[in-house]
Amino acid sequence: MPDDHADILFKNWLAGHRGTVLKVARAYTLTAEDGQDLAQEILLQVWRSLPRFRGEANATTWCYRVALNTALGWHRKERRRQTRQKPLSDHLPAPEQQSTSLIDRLYAAIHRLPRTDAALVLLHLDGLSYRQMSEVLGISEGNVGVKLTRAKKALSDLIREHSDVT
Amino acid sequence: MSPDPLQEAWQSQANPPIDVDRLVHEFRQGEQQFASMIFWRDVREVGTSLVLLPVWVTMGVGLRLPWSWYLVIPGLLWIAAFMTIDRMRQNKRRAGPGDSLVRGVESALADVEHQIWLLRNVFWWYQLPLIIPIMAFFAQTCWQMSKGGVAAMIMALLATSLVTAFVGAVNVWIYWINQKAVYSTLEPRRRELAAMLRNLSDETPPT
Numbered sequence: 001m002p003d004d005h006a007d008i009l010f011k012n013w014l015a016g017h018r019g020t021v022l023k024v025a026r027a028y029t030l031t032a033e034d035g036q037d038l039a040q041e042i043l044l045q046v047w048r049s050l051p052r053f054r055g056e057a058n059a060t061t062w063c064y065r066v067a068l069n070t071a072l073g074w075h076r077k078e079r080r081r082q083t084r085q086k087p088l089s090d091h092l093p094a095p096e097q098q099s100t101s102l103i104d105r106l107y108a109a110i111h112r113l114p115r116t117d118a119a120l121v122l123l124h125l126d127g128l129s130y131r132q133m134s135e136v137l138g139i140s141e142g143n144v145g146v147k148l149t150r151a152k153k154a155l156s157d158l159i160r161e162h163s164d165v166t
Numbered sequence: 167m168s169p170d171p172l173q174e175a176w177q178s179q180a181n182p183p184i185d186v187d188r189l190v191h192e193f194r195q196g197e198q199q200f201a202s203m204i205f206w207r208d209v210r211e212v213g214t215s216l217v218l219l220p221v222w223v224t225m226g227v228g229l230r231l232p233w234s235w236y237l238v239i240p241g242l243l244w245i246a247a248f249m250t251i252d253r254m255r256q257n258k259r260r261a262g263p264g265d266s267l268v269r270g271v272e273s274a275l276a277d278v279e280h281q282i283w284l285l286r287n288v289f290w291w292y293q294l295p296l297i298i299p300i301m302a303f304f305a306q307t308c309w310q311m312s313k314g315g316v317a318a319m320i321m322a323l324l325a326t327s328l329v330t331a332f333v334g335a336v337n338v339w340i341y342w343i344n345q346k347a348v349y350s351t352l353e354p355r356r357r358e359l360a361a362m363l364r365n366l367s368d369e370t371p372p373t
Contacts, residue, residue: 011186019181040189045263047193053264066263069270072362102175116365119267125176138266139366147368155172 010047017063020126021046024064027110027122028071042070060128064136068119109158117151124148208253215246234306237299244295256280268366275359282352285344293337304329 014021025039045066053062106125110118116137123133130141130148137144219242226235261273284291308322 007190010190014184014186018184019179022181023176023179043189044193044196047190049263052262062264065266065270068267069261069263069265072267072271073274102172103179106172106176114362114365116267116362125173127173127177136267137366138268 006047006051009050013046013050013059013063014043016059020060020063021067023126024067024071024122026107027118028074028115030111038071038074041074042067045070058132058135061132061135064123064128068122068136072115072119105159105162106155108162109155112158113151113154117147117154120144120147120151121155124152212246212249215242215249218242232303232306232310234299234303237302238296241295241299245292248291252284268363271359271363271366275356275363278352278356278359282348282356285348285352288344289337289341293340297333297337300333301330 021039021042022035025035025042029035029038046063049066053059110121113121119137120133123136128136130144133144133148134141139147219239222236222238222242225231256277259273260277261269263270265273304326308326311325312319312322
């Protein structure tokens with residue numbers, strides 16, 4: 001595939017799915033710097049794989065698969081990219097300090113969930129259907145329901161706990 | 167179904183802009199560096215064995231060394247072939263980034279388990295095929311030396327002992343660093359992936 005075509009494909013894709021990448025990156029890291037590194041790693045995986053994406057899966061499902069697979073396999077020390085000279089974006093949210101906004105409390109709670117439960121919670125919060133979640137995770141819709149009930153309860157408990165502390 | 171307050175808050179997050187042109191430029195640069203890194207890794211791991219072959223033959227012919235010198239050649243060929251075939255087989259089995267999470271975790275787990283197997287058995291597929299011919303060469307050389315009388319025999323025994331100790335120490339060290347990598351890096355990763363897979367596959371309803 002010519003470079004220009006690949007670049008246009010990537011830019012169009014990014015316009016529609018940038019938010020997903022940034023949310024997943026922030027959910028699976030504890031500092032802004034690590035979040036930038038993970039977001040860049042996810043985008044690199046997308047950039048490499050996008051020309052081979054044939055549309056068998058829904059674009060949202062595919063985006064989540066790439067982002068979550070990269071996040072689950074990401075190791076901070078191994079993956080630190082030496083080539084990046086500047087941050088991915090100057091506008092990425094800062095890491096949680098003492099902020100008590102609902103979004104910050106959500107991220108703080110997600111950080112404390114098991115990594116696979118965090119994936120499920122992210123999909124739920126973005127409003128994916130059970131069917132889409134089952135396609136992303138590779139488990140049955142029934143199993144999605146079982147796990148989501150458990151993960152939502154754990155999330156609520158963690159948010160409540162965080163609110164009590166602050 | 168109407169979204170809950172958490173979903174509403176989550177979906178209202180602003181998406182900061184990203185400088186796509188710079189990102190793509192960096193990816194292209196990074197890809198070149200990555201391709202170069204993979205190439206030199208393969209050269210280092212597989213090519214070393216192949217590069218040693220002409221060196222071995224040249225030394226054998228030039229120094230008129232005994233036939234046991236050439237026993238190392240099948241060992242070097244075996245290591246190069248084993249690593250190449252193993253890498254090709256593993257690359258074929260690996261999940262892509264667009265596969266489901268369960269498939270991705272299964273693939274990563276299989277990958278780590280295979281790495282553990284390789285390192286735990288490094289003695290059999292990497293060290294032994296070189297230890298046997300190297301020791302055979304020194305044994306033959308010492309045997310020939312020992313035919314020159316009692317003093318020569320003592321010298322030959324001493325030389326054989328020294329060489330055996332050196333080859334043994336080098337191989338113990340190689341084996342030790344490989345086992346250290348298993349226990350310090352690969353085993354914790356294997357346990358982490360196995361736990362993720364269990365968590366994903368567990369269908370026990372909440373109590």
